[in-house]
Amino acid sequence: MTADKPLRADAQQKREALLAAAREVFDTGDFFDLRFDDFARLAGVGTGTLYRHFPTREALAEAVYHGEVAALCDRARQLQAALPAAEALATFLRTMVEHIAAHQGLARTLATLWADRSGALAEGSRALEEAVGDLVAAAVQEGTVRDDVDSGAVMVALHGIGAAHDRPGWRAEADDVITLVLDGLRRPQ
Incomplete structure (x- = not known):
């Protein structure tokens, strides 16, 4: 094809x-x-x-992954168009936690398939970071988020949340991490 x-x-x-x-x-x-x-x-x-x-099995897995990334990026754009910037960012980060929770099997499968091909996920990771970057930039411009933290720090937190998905009580802890990230991003009054 x-x-x-x-x-x-x-x-x-x-x-x-x-x-x-x-x-x-x-x-x-x-x-x-x-x-x-x-x-x-x-x-x-x-x-x-x-x-x-x-x-190949890998081609099928990669197509599913890229479809999921595209859907998440579309969701970020929809939120940005419909909500105030800080609310759009918060909603998207919580959406990411919901997505990780709902698709843990996908994450485990991709990690197994591409253990030695880390570049295979790079394009999707860049697209997600760009979507998060757009949300953060809009919130900075709105004046509700600090301007000294970039989207890379937010992505590291999201990666950490995903990597810890096997912990007991993961979901509550993941929600707490998102709250910490959002509190840390909030512009001081």
Whole structure:
């Protein structure tokens, strides 16, 4: 499949069905328990369709990851358009925690698949950092957030939250970390 040529409507539907099936499998944590061909069966498509769109397990995982990143970046833009800047930033950071909680299987699978290919996630990480950077910059311009902390520090906190997802009581602790980050970003009165 080439990135330049748009897919026919039926081919796009089959591709989306494969991605949806893979997302479900990620969320259950069974990604490695299935034969790669099983994704075609779960999506209700033929194996030729699977291999045409995603020639490897890694290609399928990468497509799911990039879809999730795109959805999160879209969410950041929607929040920025609809809410005051500080509220948009806070809502997005809490959305990120919800996303991490809902998709822990995806994070574990990606970490396993790309343990030796850290560059494979770099593009998505840059896109998320840009989205967070836009939210932070808007809040700085609004005057509600300090101007001496950049989006990289916020991303480090988010990465730490994601890395600690196996801790007992993780969700409450993750929410507390977001509160600490937001309190730390708040511009002193």
